[in-house]
Amino acid sequence: AQSVAQPEDQVNVAEGNPLTVKCTYSVSGNPYLFWYVQYPNRGLQFLLKYITGDNLVKGSYGFEAEFNKSQTSFHLKKPSALVSDSALYFCAVRDRNTRDYKLSFGAGTTVTVRA
């Protein structure tokens, strides 16, 4: 079985401050990990993914995420948040050992960046 936990329903930061959105996962084997962002009344947009190799993954809009196997985490980070980063963020996982392509999503974290 595969699952994802996003322990924070909401994250509030001031513009210009670092932003971190937490994600932990559970899989029986090794994971593929993804981050998506959803703006109001829109579909999900892909931000970045971890497949293999370097544990630090860089993605769109200045976001990055660090894969930590020992802590089973894949936290999303941005060094300097913008008001336009305010959105709903989803972490997702797929166990490499499964034969289908289904993702399991977390419940989402609402990020609010205040000016």
Place this chain on the structure above:
Amino acid sequence: TAGITQAPTSQILAAGRSMTLRCTQDMRHNAMYWYRQDLGLGLRLIHYSNTAGTTGKGEVPDGYSVSRANTDDFPLTLASAVPSQTSVYFCASSRTSGRNEQFFGPGTRLTVL
């Protein structure tokens, strides 16, 4: 390219009525998915299809059916809608490799009264 389109954008439906949500992609992706999004629950997989002609059940398949007659289209049907099916529905597609991300449509907001 349009990517993934969904129709309708929103719909109000009387309980007991049937409805088909449409999804079309132009990326020639083999795999397609239907999710529902509910506050506090994230996205839950309803049905999926790894390739044309095959479908599978996700986490919450009851009350829904799908078909995959060709690569591009993946309609979701509610045979007899109930209020608990009020939700926002998203269609997605991906290449058939687990390392590939899924691309999402704009969603259909469905209200069942």
